[in-house]
Amino acid sequence: MTIPATLLPATQKSKNDIGFKPVGQFEETRFEKIHNVIFDDSNTASIKVAEEIATLIRKKQKADKTCVLGLATGSSPIRVYEELVRMHKEEGLSFSNVVTFNLDEYLPMEKDNRQSYWYFMHEHLFNHIDIPKENVHIPDGTITGDQVLEYCLAYEKRIREFGGLDFQLLGIGRTGHIGFNEPGSHYNSGTRVITLDHITRVDAAPSFLGIDHVPRKAITMGIATVRSAKRIVLLGWGQNKAEIIKKTVEGEISSHVPATYLQQHKNCTFVLDTGAGSELTRNKTPWLVDESLEWTKNLTAKAVVWLCGETGKSILSLTDKDYNDNGMSGLLAQQDSYDLNIKMFNRLQHTITGWPGGKPNADDTNRPERAEPAKKRVIIFSPHPDDDVISMGGTFDRLVEQGHEVHVVYQTSGNIAVSDTDALRYAEISKRINPSTEAQTIIDSIKAKKESSFDTIEVRKLKGNIRRGESYAATRYVGLKDENVYFLDLPFYETGTIKKNNLSEEDIEIMMDIIIKVKPHQIYAAGDLADPHGTHKVCLDAVLGAMKRLQSEKFMKDCWLWLYRGAWHEWDINEIEMAVPMSPDQVLKKRYAIFCHQSQKDGVMFQGDDSREFWMRAEERNRDTAQKYRALGLSDYAAMEAFVRYKFDQA
The missing domain is CATH 3.40.50.1360 (Rossmann fold)
Structure with missing residues (x-):
């Protein structure tokens, strides 16, 4: 096998060879049959x-x-x-x-x-x-x-x-x-x-x-x-x-x-x-490959959660035999199973909170969020005009109910996700209410549109306004004031096509402006990097870019960034740092907030390979998270939303 030096694992390169440092290294194990190298980013x-x-x-x-x-x-x-x-x-x-x-x-x-x-x-x-x-x-x-x-x-x-x-x-x-x-x-x-x-x-x-x-x-x-x-x-x-x-x-x-x-x-x-x-x-179960692993806290948590799944046991039920039979004898050499089980149980127990903005006047030593300030300024960044309620609708509702100053910021218009059929219906209604040349122009444009052609600016504007109206309906339902809702229409997205522009200086400056205006204690953002059409990743890059530039600002020293996942994936249990439980009533309230986005129901354009509507996927994902916690021996809830805290010193 002749592999170029730039793509060789670090262990196979000469000391004078300057190349990348792969996250993992290719090993001729019984598992892998193709040479591969892994980078931090694409x-x-x-x-x-x-x-x-x-x-x-x-x-x-x-x-x-x-x-x-x-x-x-x-x-x-x-x-x-x-x-x-x-x-x-x-x-x-x-x-x-x-x-x-x-x-x-x-x-x-x-x-x-x-x-x-x-x-x-x-x-x-x-x-x-x-x-x-x-x-x-x-x-x-x-x-x-x-x-x-x-x-x-x-x-x-x-x-x-x-x-x-x-x-x-x-x-x-x-x-x-x-x-x-x-x-x-x-x-x-x-x-x-x-x-x-x-x-x-x-x-x-x-x-x-x-x-x-x-x-x-x-x-x-x-x-x-x-x-x-x-x-x-x-x-x-x-x-x-x-x-x-x-x-x-x-x-x-x-x-x-x-x-x-x-x-x-x-x-x-x-x-x-x-x-x-x-x-x-x-990467997923390295203890099955290398018995001489360095057992960090995160790797230990990952292994224990996996072991529970393999054995069908709760954390506190795991025995020495369970660990030894599944390639974790090295872990037991550092501490016995009883102490290990207690530590892991407590770690996961401490992620659960009904107070996503922090519980006032409480000891926050083992809580995921700070108790002070009791009332926090919060920004929820939503890549599309429905990700906020789909991904964290229950937490959104909880933050508002608990009196925090919540601001929802929609990063893109989401206009390409509105079908021509929906846009035509709205244009025709508009014309019947108030006959105008503009409405007729939009109607004619939609009817004349060919399969491979782009929407006109007027049609794109109409589709964006449809998404805005639905967003207001959802945020009002949750109890948020209209003045706390923002639509950034970031330029990278506004191409009128699936293909987007690269993130620009203008995008970053727009993001910085809203953060400076609110001066938040908490920011929630989409960390779903497997988003099928890439908008989530660009929107997260915009959040991170803006926050990094503002790090010298005094208010940023008290600002925490929490990442949620989108409709396709959830954080692994061992990754979760804050899990917000929902009652059956809150699950229904979240569902109704998602229903406000009518253009994204009943035949959504970007369905993916899952034929269910977004509210169905969201509910199953939230139920599944709660079930996983329950299977590990933790509290029993109807559903849970999960978050991971992003720390800039880890980047």
Whole structure:
């Protein structure tokens, strides 16, 4: 296996080799069958991959040879392409000797359609570098009928004519597909037409503004074509990829998970972030891999919670045998099971509080929040105009009821999540109430809109106002005054398309202004980095960026940041630092607050792979958290919302 130095684990690099420090290190254990490295974040990882590609291009240039790259689309490689463009513009990296072959394309699909991979590659890479047009090869989504087979064979032949792929960049789908090689793809398959798996179409639905618009077929390079590459790098970002990464890296080779075929490639690396690598055995249960672990408090908590799940026991019921039988003898060498159980039970017990803003006049030594000041100024940052009630509606209600000065700040308009049908209905109602040219213009614009076209500014404004009206309905229901509700409409989001701009200085300054205005003691923000369309991550980056710049302000010394999760994931029990219980009545109140967001009910545009409505997902998640606490031997509640405190000195 020939792995470039930049992607070697630290233990395999020379002392003079300056490279990244991976979070984990690849080990030839009985679990892992594919070389992989894990980075703290996808940005750093993407830069390293871009550096490897650039090194290969320059090496080929010096030898006066063509560099043949296999390229991928989707969100995973975007940062890699951005870095390659930067190196071209700022460091003189030339692509004059590069020939590219893209993995796949939807079928049917016109090149100028904004959802086409031809459009994607030119927008993110080809329009910004000096690659000759004739050197770019992307499957043609307009090929039909009898032409398809001949076209696919010619695509394969063209790759061979250039001597094969020197480097293949891959992403991975949640079905385990690489390219569009869905489950069932054969080991020796070549370029061909394939029917897309339902999960793949669901994942693509946000970009197409609904699954009904996602093509059912695609042209893709085959497994054999991918495997023929001299070097393969697969990118995996986010917790929503963790399960399929584990199956691919640790599972048996199977057509049901096509990416597992890469286990037999001699020069393949999976480049992951911490979320994507979180389910690997060495990360999730490292005590099963290494008996000489350093048992930190956090690792101990993780292990004890896991052990309870494995044995079906509560914390206080665990015995020495339970620990020894499950790879934790090293932990027992430091303290006996009785003391350990008591410490872990108390740790989790102290996370539970009905006073998310702190309990006045109480000893707060073992409470998650401070008792003073008794009445706190609170900002709840909500990426979209419903995340506040979906993710922490019960806590929101509790903070208001307990007399804290609560401010809700919606970071984006959420306008793209309003369907044209809803917008048309509102526009027609508006026209009937007050006939106007503006209303008719909006109606005409919506009716004339084509599948691949963008909303006009007027339509976007209407859709944003629909979300605002729903937000006011929800916050009023909880008991918040309108003057405590803010809509920032951060510029990064306001593109009118699924693709957003990068976070800008203007975004950060807007965030700083609202924080300075409120001078909060508490900030709540979405820490759900597995958000399917990325807005949550950018919004969290905006919060962190603003807070870091304001750290020298006196009021910030008393400001704590609590992170909640969105509709798709919850914090692991061992991670939770504050758990706010809800009674059955509070669960219903939260449900009704979510109902206020009518445009996001009954056929929401960004459904994900879960067909239930958001209130159903939220309730199940909150019930599940309460059940997990109960199973560990702690108090019995109807539901719980969970939070993790972010400490800037840990970053």
